Amino acid sequence: MRHAVPAAAALAGALALTGCSGSGADSGKAGLSVSSPYMPQPVSADMAAGFLTITNEGTAEDELTSVSSDVAGRVTMHSTVGGAMAEKSSFAIPAHGRLVFRSGGNHLMFEELRRKPRQGQTVTVKLTFAESGPLSVEMPVKSATYNPSTGH
Template structure:
Protein backbone atom coordinates (compact mmCIF):
# COMPACT_ATOMS: atom_id res chain seq x y z
CA UNK A 1 0.00 0.00 0.00
CA UNK A 2 1.29 3.43 -0.87
CA UNK A 3 0.62 6.59 1.09
CA UNK A 4 1.07 10.29 0.44
CA UNK A 5 3.35 12.25 2.71
CA UNK A 6 3.96 15.93 2.98
CA UNK A 7 7.10 17.45 4.40
CA UNK A 8 7.62 21.15 4.93
CA UNK A 9 11.12 22.50 5.48
CA UNK A 10 12.51 26.01 5.44
CA UNK A 11 16.01 26.78 4.22
CA UNK A 12 17.64 29.92 5.56
CA UNK A 13 19.07 30.78 2.15
CA UNK A 14 16.74 28.95 -0.19
CA UNK A 15 13.33 29.90 1.20
CA UNK A 16 10.43 27.57 1.80
CA UNK A 17 10.34 24.11 0.24
CA UNK A 18 7.30 21.88 -0.06
CA UNK A 19 7.47 18.20 -0.90
CA UNK A 20 4.68 15.79 -1.64
CA UNK A 21 5.56 12.23 -2.52
CA UNK A 22 4.64 8.59 -2.36
CA UNK A 23 6.45 5.99 -0.37
CA UNK A 24 5.81 2.54 0.98
CA UNK A 25 3.85 2.26 4.21
CA UNK A 26 6.41 0.06 5.93
CA UNK A 27 9.76 1.34 7.02
CA UNK A 28 12.85 -0.77 6.81
CA UNK A 29 16.06 -1.47 4.99
CA UNK A 30 14.37 -2.14 1.63
CA UNK A 31 12.89 1.35 1.26
CA UNK A 32 14.23 4.69 0.07
CA UNK A 33 13.42 7.66 2.35
CA UNK A 34 13.87 10.75 0.18
CA UNK A 35 13.90 14.43 1.09
CA UNK A 36 14.94 17.53 -0.83
CA UNK A 37 16.87 20.52 0.49
CA UNK A 38 18.45 23.74 -0.78
CA UNK A 39 16.43 24.09 -4.01
CA UNK A 40 16.96 27.23 -6.08
CA UNK A 41 16.93 28.60 -9.59
CA UNK A 42 19.16 31.55 -10.45
CA UNK A 43 17.06 34.17 -12.25
CA UNK A 44 17.49 33.26 -15.93
CA UNK A 45 19.74 35.49 -18.03
CA UNK A 46 18.38 33.85 -21.18
CA UNK A 47 14.77 34.16 -22.37
CA UNK A 48 14.45 30.43 -23.12
CA UNK A 49 16.69 28.56 -20.65
CA UNK A 50 17.40 28.37 -16.91
CA UNK A 51 19.32 26.17 -14.47
CA UNK A 52 18.13 24.56 -11.26
CA UNK A 53 19.93 23.16 -8.23
CA UNK A 54 18.97 21.08 -5.17
CA UNK A 55 20.08 18.22 -2.96
CA UNK A 56 18.20 14.91 -2.65
CA UNK A 57 18.97 12.96 0.52
CA UNK A 58 18.10 9.30 0.98
CA UNK A 59 18.03 8.18 4.62
CA UNK A 60 16.61 4.78 3.68
CA UNK A 61 18.33 1.44 3.28
CA UNK A 62 17.47 1.09 -0.42
CA UNK A 63 18.70 3.15 -3.34
CA UNK A 64 16.45 4.84 -5.87
CA UNK A 65 16.83 6.58 -9.23
CA UNK A 66 15.71 10.04 -10.30
CA UNK A 67 14.24 9.23 -13.70
CA UNK A 68 12.65 12.50 -14.81
CA UNK A 69 12.02 16.13 -13.91
CA UNK A 70 9.24 18.38 -15.16
CA UNK A 71 7.89 21.88 -14.56
CA UNK A 72 5.02 23.92 -15.94
CA UNK A 73 7.43 26.83 -16.50
CA UNK A 74 9.43 24.92 -19.17
CA UNK A 75 8.74 22.88 -22.27
CA UNK A 76 11.17 20.31 -20.90
CA UNK A 77 13.57 19.84 -18.00
CA UNK A 78 16.72 17.83 -18.62
CA UNK A 79 19.29 16.47 -16.19
CA UNK A 80 23.01 16.97 -16.79
CA UNK A 81 26.28 15.84 -15.26
CA UNK A 82 29.49 17.82 -15.48
CA UNK A 83 32.80 16.01 -15.24
CA UNK A 84 36.15 17.50 -16.14
CA UNK A 85 34.41 20.56 -17.56
CA UNK A 86 32.33 18.47 -20.00
CA UNK A 87 28.54 18.54 -19.69
CA UNK A 88 26.49 15.46 -20.64
CA UNK A 89 22.71 14.94 -20.59
CA UNK A 90 21.62 12.01 -18.40
CA UNK A 91 18.40 10.00 -18.49
CA UNK A 92 18.58 9.20 -14.76
CA UNK A 93 20.70 9.65 -11.64
CA UNK A 94 21.23 7.19 -8.78
CA UNK A 95 20.21 8.25 -5.27
CA UNK A 96 22.22 5.82 -3.11
CA UNK A 97 20.95 4.31 0.12
CA UNK A 98 22.10 6.47 3.04
CA UNK A 99 23.49 8.95 0.52
CA UNK A 100 22.84 12.13 -1.45
CA UNK A 101 22.44 13.29 -5.02
CA UNK A 102 23.63 16.87 -5.35
CA UNK A 103 22.76 19.25 -8.19
CA UNK A 104 25.03 22.29 -7.83
CA UNK A 105 26.66 25.00 -9.91
CA UNK A 106 29.62 23.51 -11.77
CA UNK A 107 28.38 19.93 -11.26
CA UNK A 108 25.20 17.96 -11.82
CA UNK A 109 22.38 20.37 -12.67
CA UNK A 110 18.87 20.69 -14.07
CA UNK A 111 18.24 22.61 -17.31
CA UNK A 112 14.82 24.21 -17.80
CA UNK A 113 14.51 24.48 -21.57
CA UNK A 114 11.95 26.26 -23.77
CA UNK A 115 10.83 28.54 -20.93
CA UNK A 116 7.19 29.60 -21.22
CA UNK A 117 8.03 32.73 -19.24
CA UNK A 118 11.19 33.94 -17.50
CA UNK A 119 10.89 33.44 -13.72
CA UNK A 120 11.92 36.50 -11.69
CA UNK A 121 13.80 36.74 -8.41
CA UNK A 122 11.38 36.30 -5.49
CA UNK A 123 9.04 33.96 -7.39
CA UNK A 124 8.92 30.19 -7.01
CA UNK A 125 8.89 27.49 -9.68
CA UNK A 126 7.09 24.19 -9.12
CA UNK A 127 9.26 21.21 -10.05
CA UNK A 128 8.15 17.56 -10.16
CA UNK A 129 10.84 14.94 -9.50
CA UNK A 130 9.97 11.36 -10.50
CA UNK A 131 11.80 8.42 -8.94
CA UNK A 132 11.85 4.78 -10.07
CA UNK A 133 10.75 3.39 -6.67
CA UNK A 134 9.44 6.30 -4.62
CA UNK A 135 7.15 7.96 -7.15
CA UNK A 136 6.89 11.72 -7.40
CA UNK A 137 8.04 14.59 -5.18
CA UNK A 138 6.89 18.13 -5.86
CA UNK A 139 9.33 20.89 -4.93
CA UNK A 140 8.77 24.65 -4.74
CA UNK A 141 12.05 26.09 -6.04
CA UNK A 142 12.72 29.75 -5.11
CA UNK A 143 14.13 31.99 -7.85
CA UNK A 144 17.24 33.76 -6.55
CA UNK A 145 19.41 36.49 -8.07
CA UNK A 146 21.40 35.48 -11.16
CA UNK A 147 24.60 35.71 -9.08
CA UNK A 148 23.32 33.74 -6.06
CA UNK A 149 25.65 31.06 -4.70
CA UNK A 150 24.62 29.31 -1.47
CA UNK A 151 27.21 29.49 1.29
CA UNK A 152 25.73 26.46 3.06
CA UNK A 153 23.66 23.45 2.16
CA UNK A 154 25.17 20.89 -0.22
Protein backbone atom coordinates (compact mmCIF):
# COMPACT_ATOMS: atom_id res chain seq x y z
CA MET A 1 0.00 0.00 0.00
CA ARG A 2 2.91 2.35 0.72
CA HIS A 3 4.06 2.15 -2.89
CA ALA A 4 0.56 2.77 -4.23
CA VAL A 5 0.25 6.34 -2.85
CA PRO A 6 3.45 7.74 -4.48
CA ALA A 7 2.62 5.92 -7.71
CA ALA A 8 -0.91 7.40 -7.72
CA ALA A 9 0.49 10.86 -6.99
CA ALA A 10 3.02 10.53 -9.82
CA LEU A 11 0.30 9.37 -12.23
CA ALA A 12 -1.99 12.26 -11.23
CA GLY A 13 0.87 14.72 -11.75
CA ALA A 14 1.65 13.29 -15.18
CA LEU A 15 -2.01 13.48 -16.21
CA ALA A 16 -2.22 17.10 -15.03
CA LEU A 17 0.85 18.05 -17.08
CA THR A 18 -0.51 16.24 -20.14
CA GLY A 19 -3.79 18.15 -19.81
CA CYS A 20 -1.96 21.47 -19.70
CA SER A 21 0.26 20.79 -22.66
CA GLY A 22 -2.62 19.81 -24.96
CA SER A 23 -4.97 22.66 -24.09
CA GLY A 24 -3.31 25.36 -26.19
CA ALA A 25 -2.77 23.47 -29.42
CA ASP A 26 -6.26 22.91 -30.85
CA SER A 27 -8.69 24.58 -28.50
CA GLY A 28 -9.07 28.15 -27.36
CA LYS A 29 -8.93 29.84 -30.76
CA ALA A 30 -11.07 32.62 -32.13
CA GLY A 31 -12.75 32.03 -35.49
CA LEU A 32 -13.32 35.49 -36.95
CA SER A 33 -15.32 36.55 -40.01
CA VAL A 34 -16.66 39.88 -41.25
CA SER A 35 -20.09 40.62 -42.69
CA SER A 36 -22.15 43.62 -43.83
CA PRO A 37 -19.29 46.11 -44.29
CA TYR A 38 -20.18 49.51 -45.74
CA MET A 39 -19.19 53.16 -45.75
CA PRO A 40 -21.81 55.83 -46.39
CA GLN A 41 -20.50 58.23 -49.05
CA PRO A 42 -18.84 60.94 -46.95
CA VAL A 43 -20.41 64.38 -46.89
CA SER A 44 -17.16 65.86 -45.55
CA ALA A 45 -13.96 66.09 -47.59
CA ASP A 46 -11.76 64.88 -44.73
CA MET A 47 -13.82 62.38 -42.69
CA ALA A 48 -16.01 59.31 -43.22
CA ALA A 49 -17.69 56.61 -41.13
CA GLY A 50 -17.57 52.84 -41.54
CA PHE A 51 -19.70 49.98 -40.29
CA LEU A 52 -19.40 46.17 -40.21
CA THR A 53 -20.00 43.11 -38.05
CA ILE A 54 -17.23 40.82 -36.79
CA THR A 55 -18.44 37.35 -35.78
CA ASN A 56 -16.38 35.04 -33.59
CA GLU A 57 -17.39 31.40 -34.00
CA GLY A 58 -14.36 30.23 -32.03
CA THR A 59 -13.98 29.12 -28.44
CA ALA A 60 -11.78 32.03 -27.32
CA GLU A 61 -12.29 35.77 -27.05
CA ASP A 62 -10.22 38.04 -29.27
CA GLU A 63 -9.79 41.79 -29.45
CA LEU A 64 -9.88 44.26 -32.32
CA THR A 65 -6.84 46.42 -31.62
CA SER A 66 -6.55 48.64 -34.70
CA VAL A 67 -8.00 49.47 -38.10
CA SER A 68 -6.22 51.02 -41.07
CA SER A 69 -7.01 51.92 -44.67
CA ASP A 70 -5.09 53.42 -47.57
CA VAL A 71 -7.94 55.91 -48.06
CA ALA A 72 -7.32 57.62 -44.69
CA GLY A 73 -4.42 58.99 -42.69
CA ARG A 74 -5.86 57.20 -39.67
CA VAL A 75 -8.88 55.14 -38.71
CA THR A 76 -10.21 55.37 -35.16
CA MET A 77 -12.74 53.20 -33.33
CA HIS A 78 -15.58 54.73 -31.33
CA SER A 79 -18.33 53.59 -29.01
CA THR A 80 -21.59 55.45 -28.55
CA VAL A 81 -23.44 55.03 -25.28
CA GLY A 82 -26.42 57.18 -24.37
CA GLY A 83 -25.66 59.55 -27.25
CA ALA A 84 -22.08 60.16 -26.06
CA MET A 85 -19.27 59.16 -28.43
CA ALA A 86 -15.90 58.02 -27.04
CA GLU A 87 -12.76 56.89 -28.88
CA LYS A 88 -11.67 53.37 -27.94
CA SER A 89 -8.25 51.72 -28.30
CA SER A 90 -9.76 48.24 -28.67
CA PHE A 91 -12.99 46.24 -28.67
CA ALA A 92 -13.45 42.74 -27.24
CA ILE A 93 -15.02 40.09 -29.47
CA PRO A 94 -16.44 37.37 -27.21
CA ALA A 95 -16.20 33.67 -28.02
CA HIS A 96 -19.33 32.63 -29.92
CA GLY A 97 -20.27 36.32 -30.10
CA ARG A 98 -20.28 39.39 -32.33
CA LEU A 99 -18.90 42.90 -32.40
CA VAL A 100 -21.27 45.18 -34.29
CA PHE A 101 -20.36 48.59 -35.73
CA ARG A 102 -23.58 50.36 -36.80
CA SER A 103 -24.99 53.84 -37.22
CA GLY A 104 -25.82 55.25 -33.79
CA GLY A 105 -23.57 52.73 -32.01
CA ASN A 106 -19.98 51.53 -32.27
CA HIS A 107 -18.42 52.85 -35.47
CA LEU A 108 -15.19 53.46 -37.36
CA MET A 109 -14.04 56.98 -38.26
CA PHE A 110 -11.83 57.43 -41.32
CA GLU A 111 -9.91 60.64 -40.66
CA GLU A 112 -7.58 62.72 -42.85
CA LEU A 113 -9.08 61.27 -46.05
CA ARG A 114 -6.55 61.05 -48.88
CA ARG A 115 -9.41 60.88 -51.38
CA LYS A 116 -13.17 61.17 -51.01
CA PRO A 117 -14.75 57.75 -51.64
CA ARG A 118 -17.76 57.83 -53.97
CA GLN A 119 -20.85 55.64 -54.05
CA GLY A 120 -20.15 52.46 -56.03
CA GLN A 121 -16.44 52.35 -55.11
CA THR A 122 -14.88 50.08 -52.50
CA VAL A 123 -12.45 50.92 -49.72
CA THR A 124 -9.95 48.35 -48.42
CA VAL A 125 -9.80 48.12 -44.64
CA LYS A 126 -7.28 46.14 -42.58
CA LEU A 127 -8.48 44.87 -39.20
CA THR A 128 -5.79 43.91 -36.67
CA PHE A 129 -6.51 41.64 -33.71
CA ALA A 130 -4.69 40.79 -30.47
CA GLU A 131 -4.63 37.02 -31.15
CA SER A 132 -5.79 36.28 -34.70
CA GLY A 133 -4.07 37.30 -37.90
CA PRO A 134 -5.18 40.50 -39.66
CA LEU A 135 -8.21 40.52 -41.95
CA SER A 136 -8.57 42.64 -45.09
CA VAL A 137 -12.10 43.70 -45.92
CA GLU A 138 -13.50 45.32 -49.05
CA MET A 139 -15.98 47.93 -47.81
CA PRO A 140 -18.47 49.11 -50.46
CA VAL A 141 -19.32 52.82 -50.49
CA LYS A 142 -23.09 53.30 -50.32
CA SER A 143 -25.26 56.42 -50.64
CA ALA A 144 -24.88 58.98 -47.84
CA THR A 145 -28.38 58.07 -46.59
CA TYR A 146 -27.95 54.26 -46.83
CA ASN A 147 -29.64 52.36 -44.00
CA PRO A 148 -29.04 48.58 -44.02
CA SER A 149 -32.36 47.88 -42.28
CA THR A 150 -34.30 49.52 -45.14
CA GLY A 151 -31.82 48.81 -47.94
CA HIS A 152 -31.43 52.48 -48.93
